[in-house]
Amino acid sequence: MAAILQGIPTDAQITKIEYEGPRIALYTSKPRFLMENSERISKLVGIIKKRIVVRTAESIRKPEAEARKMIAEYVPEEAGLQGTIFDTATGEVSIEAKRPWLLQRNSKEFRHADVTEKIGWRLRIRKATTIQSRTMQVINATLKQSATERSRQLKQVGDEIFRPRLAQRTEVSLYTLGGFGQVGRSCMLLSTSESKILIDCGINPGARSAADAYPRLDSLNLTMDNLDAVVIGHAHLDHTGFLPVLCKYGYRGPIYCTEPTLPMMNLIQLDAIKVAAAQGRVPIYAERDVKQVMRQAITLPYDTVTDISPDIKLVLANAGHILGSALCHFHIGNGEHNFVYSGDIKFGKSILFEAADYRFPRAETLMIESTYGLREDIQPSRQEVESAFINSVNNALADGGKVLIPIPAVGRAQEIMMVIDHYMKSGEMIEAPVFTEGMISEASGIHESYPEYLARELKQKILETDDNPFDSEYFTNIEHADDREEALRDDSPCIILATSGMLEGGPVLEFFKNIAPHKQNKLLFVSYQVNGTMGRRVLDGARQVSMSGRTGKVEVVNINCSVEKLDGFSGHSDYNQLMAFVQRLRPKLRRVLVNHGERKKSESFVTSIRRAYRLPAHNPQIQEAIKLF
């Protein structure tokens, strides 16, 4: 603290210095000075090696209503102001605008330092989305309500992170809790002489018994207040589905994830409650536990070094898998050991995301997924799958047919929408209306809210032009069951994207009943069909299936339409991409651990790594302790 005060001239008028979770917050009553002399802060960060944020003193903040009015006056009309969200915990106001590129930090008509000086709030400029996300609204409201409580918690978290180190030596070990020799319930504990960090906390949705469904936290002698932090790589249920249960049983510490992972996991965790109820199961957590997760979340941008305990620094980096998905890099002690957890990765570029990042200065241990770990798990290239997709869709549309694509709401749906928009605009795909139903548009709204997490070209389109593919006129979202008529009208070719992806419930079933009996239509699968699902039966050639209708009585559906499946739109790396990723890190590595794959895939991938790169590799079982350093 003394170093900070020495490094900053009295002109800055610092009123308070306080921990704010993993950062140090400097409160100033004259924000202009530090905003215009940001090099002073950078220099200070270099000296104290801690993240610093500049906050405005509460005393200079204008009341919200007044500040909102002033902002409306200052924002140039062409920027298209849509809304303002005030966060009293940080003294930041998010300004949502249609053309955010007109509101950059030093834009002539809207200099941030000038505006902040007048209203007393720091500015955050965001792109106003065309699709309103209900999830984002609820999160904003919840965080606002709990602002005081969160400020207090953040201060406490800071005290814990920056407590003095007690141990002399650095020791690092890993204990496996789930997601080894299987896909599902990813979870592990990283322990050092100073701290305990839980990494991912998922469930196994395919499990038959409770003993196989949840991470084996019961096998550890661990109380919730023993944990320093939870780190979440990405939002999927097999990585986050057990997290609300931790909060239910009293975990009150920080949960680190990227900014978009918070709304994404919120959406997915709440949906799981609905699905459980619909299937007559008792949900393992309630809505209030999901809210508690929100309150404890500390979101981090990619590529920023953050202290999360006295001896661990965390960097989250793009994993290319779904929105906000991250590789987690743990820098332990004084860099004695560096552990990289891949999470689910796509080491290949897609329209939505850049390929997974691999530029870590140091990485002695890598833990990598092995969903496609077998040598023969090779997928067609992006180009191949895209042209196959165009052909397949064009054939059906040219015959006057409809194309039904059963799809998971998160990730794949947005990717397919971007592909369709791109090729219809370029003229390679026949133009036709595209209907979406289910959670798809909600998930799209979240994607649109975080353009900085999308692939470069897509981000640029959204942030700097009026050609925003999420706002494409090809797309119509169906809000209510009664609005399906237009999509189902005879003789009007169209494309329908609906959940769920494996024909196991959701609005896709209603479309399926109407579309399957007619020869000119097409059922097109773009995601994996698990054994035992209706999607798999249809794909394997069933010509007739029975399903329960709206009134509960059984209906028989004849399948006369064509059925096709396309591989290559996966959010996971195929075998070659996994191997290429290990090769990139090869010079730094001392050991590779393999998780997230069926046992024979993980085993085979371990053999491949040993042979090709002469590296010690191992696929742990669940409940194994591994000494890393």
Ligand SMILES: [Zn+2]
């Ligand atoms: Zn995943």
